Amino acid sequence: MSDLVTGDAVVLGLRPARLPSRALAIVLDLLVYFTGYTVIMVGLAYATASLDEAAQAAVVVASFVLVLVGVPIAIETLSHGRSLGKLACGLRVVRDDGGPIRFRHALVRGAMGVVELPATLGSVACIASLVSSRGRRLGDVFAGTLVIRERVPAARVMHVPPPPPWLAGRFTTLDLSAVPEGLWMAIRQYLTRMNQLDPQVGAAMAARLADDLVARTGAPAPVGVPAAAFLMAVVHERQSRDAARAFGTAQSVPVTGPAAPQPVTYAPYVAPASPAAPVPPAGGPGAAAAPAVPAPEPVRRTGFAPPV
Numbered sequence: 148m149s150d151l152v153t154g155d156a157v158v159l160g161l162r163p164a165r166l167p168s169r170a171l172a173i174v175l176d177l178l179v180y181f182t183g184y185t186v187i188m189v190g191l192a193y194a195t196a197s198l199d200e201a202a203q204a205a206v207v208v209a210s211f212v213l214v215l216v217g218v219p220i221a222i223e224t225l226s227h228g229r230s231l232g233k234l235a236c237g238l239r240v241v242r243d244d245g246g247p248i249r250f251r252h253a254l255v256r257g258a259m260g261v262v263e264l265p266a267t268l269g270s271v272a273c274i275a276s277l278v279s280s281r282g283r284r285l286g287d288v289f290a291g292t293l294v295i296r297e298r299v300p301a302a303r304v305m306h307v308p309p310p311p312p313w314l315a316g317r318f319t320t321l322d323l324s325a326v327p328e329g330l331w332m333a334i335r336q337y338l339t340r341m342n343q344l345d346p347q348v349g350a351a352m353a354a355r356l357a358d359d360l361v362a363r364t365g366a367p368a369p370v371g372v373p374a375a376a377f378l379m380a381v382v383h384e385r386q387s388r389d390a391a392r393a394f395g396t397a398q399s400v401p402v403t404g405p406a407a408p409q410p411v412t413y414a415p416y417v418a419p420a421s422p423a424a425p426v427p428p429a430g431g432p433g434a435a436a437a438p439a440v441p442a443p444e445p446v447r448r449t450g451f452a453p454p455v
Contacts, residue, residue, distance in 0.1 A: 162295055162296040163281040163282050163283075163293060163294065163295055163296070164236075164238045164282055164294040164295060164296050165276075165282045166273065166276045166277060166282060168236050168237075168238060168296070169238065169276065169282065169284075169294055170269070170273070171232070171236055172230070172232035172233045172235070172236040172238050173232060173264060173269070173272075174232070175231060175232030175235055175236070176219065176230050176231055176232035176233075177264070177265075179231055179232075180214060180215055180218065180219065181215075183214055183218070184210065184211070184214040184215060187210055187214060188207070188210060191206055191207075191210060215261070215265070216257050216258070216261055217257075219253075219257050219260070220250075220253045220254055220256075220257040221253075223240060223248065223253040223256065223257070224248070224249065224250045224253045227239075227247040227248060228240030228241055228247060228248045228253075228292075233294070237296060237297050237298030238294055238295065238296060238297065239294070239295055239297050240252070240253075240256070240287075240292050240293070240294050241292065241293055241294075241295055242291060242292055242293070243291050243292065243293055248290075248292055251290075252290045252291065252292050253290075255286060255289050255290035256286040256287065256290045256292060257286075258286075259284075259285050259286035259289055259290070260272075260286050262285075263275070263284055263285055263286060271284075271285065272284040272285070272286075275288070281293060282294065306339070307335055307338045307339060307379065307382050307383070307386075308338060308379060309379065309383060310376060310379035310380035310383050311376055311379075311380075314372065314376060314377075314379075314380040315380070315383075317369065317380065318380055318381055318384045319384065321364055321366055321381065321384065322364055322365065322366070323364060323381070323384070323385055323388070325363045325364065325365075326360065326363045326364065327363070330356075330359055330360065330363065331382075331385070333356060334356050334360070334378050334381075334382060335382065337349075337352055337353065337356060337378070338375075338378060338379060338382065341353070341375060349375075350374070350375075353373075353374035353375040353378060354374045356374070356378060357374040357377050357378055360377075360378065360381060364381075
């Protein structure tokens, strides 16, 4: 894989095409071009039969340049680097920075291709491609281009192993909002490859990841639960929440946090027995007792610390 860095400091993971695939694409292109050139020459032979030898030679040269040089340049320019052979082989011509080619790139490649391919039977292009670390021929070097592979086999998706059955549903109240995506990615990578690691190394990695997860959630793992099983159960809980949020197939999962204060209910005010009697001042002998106001209920709090 070729790590090309763009002007925005973005690394492009491109796969340069090697000699076998490029040779097959060139052979397919040449078969199409020479077939078209042969058909055109047969038609021109009948059309220019009445002309002299000099005119016929000029027509032959013009046809050769037009079909074997002009047509490939036009096709690569209009298709942004995908000729018929390259399209069949899953290849594409791009610039050194990974962008699409333009007319000047296709012109330099086409002009050099006449010397490299038909004139020398492809020997110069083969030697240059074998010597180059990215499989480039001379036309690519002078034009500043690169032939890459567009159709790359998809990588096999590694699934996270399910948690033990006795841990299912034990972390439904765990607050996962403070866990960063980088930590989730590290946990997934460990769980998908833990069977390939040395047991001691894997146990140490699981313990370190579990400590980081506990520090982010604020709730310690249950006593007696192995670190790897704890990670599996928490990842499974997060996947269940994501599925419920995306498809709406499950009820919302409660998340721990400070409980909301309960509304305070006051007792209704009771009027004095005699409405006409004057109300004595507060603190007097006939003062009515003030209605008792119950104290507000204390706010319930969980045992989990809020996320930092």
